[in-house]
Amino acid sequence: AQSVTQLDSQVPVFEEAPVELRCNYSSSVSVYLFWYVQYPNQGLQLLLKYLSGSTLVESINGFEAEFNKSQTSFHLRKPSVHISDTAEYFCAVKDYGQNFVFGPGTRLSVLP
Amino acid sequence: NAGVTQTPKFQVLKTGQSMTLQCAQDMNHEYMSWYRQDPGMGLRLIHYSVGAGITDQGEVPNGYNVSRSTTEDFPLRLLSAAPSQTSVYFCASSHEPPGGELFFGEGSRLTVL
Numbered sequence: 435a436q437s438v439t440q441l442d443s444q445v446p447v448f449e450e451a452p453v454e455l456r457c458n459y460s461s462s463v464s465v466y467l468f469w470y471v472q473y474p475n476q477g478l479q480l481l482l483k484y485l486s487g488s489t490l491v492e493s494i495n496g497f498e499a500e501f502n503k504s505q506t507s508f509h510l511r512k513p514s515v516h517i518s519d520t521a522e523y524f525c526a527v528k529d530y531g532q533n534f535v536f537g538p539g540t541r542l543s544v545l546p
Numbered sequence: 547n548a549g550v551t552q553t554p555k556f557q558v559l560k561t562g563q564s565m566t567l568q569c570a571q572d573m574n575h576e577y578m579s580w581y582r583q584d585p586g587m588g589l590r591l592i593h594y595s596v597g598a599g600i601t602d603q604g605e606v607p608n609g610y611n612v613s614r615s616t617t618e619d620f621p622l623r624l625l626s627a628a629p630s631q632t633s634v635y636f637c638a639s640s641h642e643p644p645g646g647e648l649f650f651g652e653g654s655r656l657t658v659l
Contacts, residue, residue, distance in 0.1 A: 468647060468648075470648075470650075475653075476652060476653075477550075477636055477650035477651055477652045477653050478589075478636070478638075478648075478650045479650070480647045480648075480649075532594065532596060533579070533594060533604065534591075534648060536581075536589040536590075537588050538586055538587055538588040539586075539588050
């Protein structure tokens with residue numbers, strides 16, 4: 435069965451500093467990869483996804499993630515974070531089946 | 547532009563009571579699912595459906611029932627609530643597999659006393 439690891443449960447970072455949220459998955463077969471963001475008391479929203487093609491994918495608000503097949507990783511990065519990026523971030527993987535498997539989440543706290 | 551709508555947003559139950567969490571989507575998605583979210587555990591799949599009349603179990607189905615009589619609706623029933631079912635529940639839907647992303651409702655916070 436698929437599994438997703440997010441090693442950092444909490445990441446505090448100062449405003450305008452860079453950040454990387456790590457995600458590793460277990461599957462050796464082709465997968466689709468997603469990052470979701472959850473703001474307090476809200477549902478999850480899609481941040482970005484990798485389906486095929488270029489291994490670097492970007493979101494509209496400055497986040498990017500790189501698919502690395504050999505390391506089975508899909509780390510999320512942002513070169514300069516804002517206070518408004520404070521949220522919980524979930525990595526998810528989906529293979530050719532129907533269902534998603536989510537990681538435990540990383541809580542990003544951006545400090546002034 | 548409603549998307550996925552869940553009701554109620556908050557509910558308090560006593561042990562042994564039953565209730566239904568409602569979920570409706572207006573995007574004509576075939577796939578619908580229910581997750582529970584608990585601290586440090588991410589989201590765990592309870593039940594899912596790939597179309598009207600078709601449902602299947604996910605990772606943590608015990609204590610929950612679902613049905614899918616229409617494309618739009620996917621209610622989750624708690625048969626006899628237990629304190630272990632205290633959680634935040636999310637309904638989600640998506641387009642045809644395999645690459646469609648999930649669209650989530652805003653969640654239903656359930657407390658079982």
